[in-house]
Amino acid sequence: MKKTTVSLFACAVMAVSSLCGAEPSGDSQFAGASSGLEGREQELGMAISVVLKTMNEDESYVHEINDALVKALLSQMQFAKDRDMIDDLIEHEVKTLQPLLKRIRSHYERTGDLEMVMVGMIDRTSCHYQLIFETESKPGYRAWQSPWSRVLTQTRRLGQHDMTEAEVHDIWVRQRLQAYANVIGVGLEVSELGDDGRVWVRAVERDALTAGQ
Numbered sequence: 001m002k003k004t005t006v007s008l009f010a011c012a013v014m015a016v017s018s019l020c021g022a023e024p025s026g027d028s029q030f031a032g033a034s035s036g037l038e039g040r041e042q043e044l045g046m047a048i049s050v051v052l053k054t055m056n057e058d059e060s061y062v063h064e065i066n067d068a069l070v071k072a073l074l075s076q077m078q079f080a081k082d083r084d085m086i087d088d089l090i091e092h093e094v095k096t097l098q099p100l101l102k103r104i105r106s107h108y109e110r111t112g113d114l115e116m117v118m119v120g121m122i123d124r125t126s127c128h129y130q131l132i133f134e135t136e137s138k139p140g141y142r143a144w145q146s147p148w149s150r151v152l153t154q155t156r157r158l159g160q161h162d163m164t165e166a167e168v169h170d171i172w173v174r175q176r177l178q179a180y181a182n183v184i185g186v187g188l189e190v191s192e193l194g195d196d197g198r199v200w201v202r203a204v205e206r207d208a209l210t211a212g213q
Helices: 002-021 041-055 067-082 086-096 098-111 114-123 149-158 165-184 206-211
Strands: 135-138 141-145 187-190 198-204
Touching: 067 086, 067 149, 067 165, 086 098, 086 165, 098 114, 098 165, 114 135, 114 141, 114 165, 114 198, 149 165, 165 187, 165 198
Parallel strands: none
Antiparallel strands: 135 141, 141 198, 187 198
16 A cells, blocks of 8 residues: 555646646646756656655654665775774775866865855755754854664664674764865864764864864
8 A cells, every 4th residue: 555655646746736837828827837857857756756765764763865875885984894994985085076176175285165165065065964864054064864773773782793783883974084084275173973872073263172182
């Protein structure tokens, strides 16, 4: 029944999207609001269908829409941990993101704008906003709820992963973002994983960070 409902809902979304994107006929003065997705209605419908299928998957545990990304990243980190390759993993992440990091560095060197460092390093990366549902934003500061615990509870129970959430935080947030900051040339303060799963990151002038240590 759930799967049928999902399919019907997705079809309805696609149909409505198509109607909304249609040109008015005759001398009609009606003009629908622009979504910016005109011409991509079918793709939008399929995307919503995937979201609904994921959220309806609750036999073993309630899945969130970032479930596949969380599992993929956990498996990547577990592979590196098992082979003592965490440093190699971080180096590879930095190498992959070099073009973006260099652009952020260039802008920072011209402007000294720490907020744009956060925007470039976090906000505009799809790996962040597809992984983290909500991010608290203040100038030069970001905070969010750690996304790993729901999946990690299940995969540790099944023996698929043996990392703790604190270990994952250390690898994916502290080490990875610190490596990005080193390329950009800024200081970075990263919180420990809070008891409530809260995490925060703050960009600071490198001299200020050194003075505070």
